[in-house]
Amino acid sequence: MLTNIPRHVGVIMDGNGRWAQLRGLPRVEGHRKGAERTKELIKAAQEVGIDVLTLYAFSLENWQRPDDEVTTLMELLQLYLTRELKDLIMEGIKFRVIGDREKLPAVIQAIITEIEERTSANKGLTLVIALSYGGRDEILRAVKKAISGGIRPEEITEEKFETLLDTSGLPAVDLIIRTSGEKRLSNFLLWQGAYAELYFTETLWPDFTREEFLCAMQDYQRRERRFGGIMSPSES
Numbered sequence: 001m002l003t004n005i006p007r008h009v010g011v012i013m014d015g016n017g018r019w020a021q022l023r024g025l026p027r028v029e030g031h032r033k034g035a036e037r038t039k040e041l042i043k044a045a046q047e048v049g050i051d052v053l054t055l056y057a058f059s060l061e062n063w064q065r066p067d068d069e070v071t072t073l074m075e076l077l078q079l080y081l082t083r084e085l086k087d088l089i090m091e092g093i094k095f096r097v098i099g100d101r102e103k104l105p106a107v108i109q110a111i112i113t114e115i116e117e118r119t120s121a122n123k124g125l126t127l128v129i130a131l132s133y134g135g136r137d138e139i140l141r142a143v144k145k146a147i148s149g150g151i152r153p154e155e156i157t158e159e160k161f162e163t164l165l166d167t168s169g170l171p172a173v174d175l176i177i178r179t180s181g182e183k184r185l186s187n188f189l190l191w192q193g194a195y196a197e198l199y200f201t202e203t204l205w206p207d208f209t210r211e212e213f214l215c216a217m218q219d220y221q222r223r224e225r226r227f228g229g230i231m232s233p234s235e236s
């Protein structure tokens with residue numbers, strides 16, 4: 001039985017392309033295998049009792065990849081969402097997408113809206129997929145909403161501003177995992193991750209197992225979180 005579980009875990013699923021190249025396969029095979037891995041991770045997150053799992057599936061910068069890779073990633077996503085819908089509903093998962101969804105193909109926007117609506121009353125794990133997402137873009141969109149909503153400068157607080165972000169209502173991210181040896185946040189949950197613990201592993205995303213996820217949980221449990229103070233909030 002694990003104690004001191006992070007409420008919100010974010011995952012930067014990196015290394016699909018290298019995984020495929022190492023095997024002499026097209027990059028898309030890495031994405032395919034990577035999509036399979038997400039299912040194992042979602043199960044493990046449910047077992048451990050995490051409240052929110054956010055997966056970085058497609059960044060705003062990823063639109064600059066070659067057309068055929070973008071198209072295949074969108075097809076994969078559509079297939080994945082359509083196939084998994086029933087299971088998400090059955091397992092009580094609440095589904096949510098963050099990012100600039102207007103840039104996504106109309107068919108994917110429609111599927112996302114349907115899944116969000118059909119899972120909105122679910123009480124289990126909240127599964128958030130970051131799609132066409134960039135942290136700076138999310139903050140800028142929130143600023144624009146504030147201005148167009150006529151909010152006066154003296155009315156703005158951190159709490160109020162958070163309600164304008166795509167993650168409105170979700171807790172701050174406690175732990176961010178990044179696979180494939182890169183040690184960067186790459187524009188992921190910039191506001192929400194201000195005090196996040198970071199876990200980096202050399203493992204490429206398609207090789208990231210349930211066991212390694214549990215290792216990341218154990219590593220998190222050993223961390224002392226002080227939020228800029230001298231004690232963690234639970235000790236004060």
Ligand code: FPP
Binds near residue numbers: 076077
């Ligand atoms: C980074 O690897 C990964 C992506 C840009 C896409 C992530 C997508 C998936 C795991 C599949 C779809 C997701 C869901 C939720 C169905 P990379 O291509 O940058 O790898 P590289 O750095 O080795 O080139």
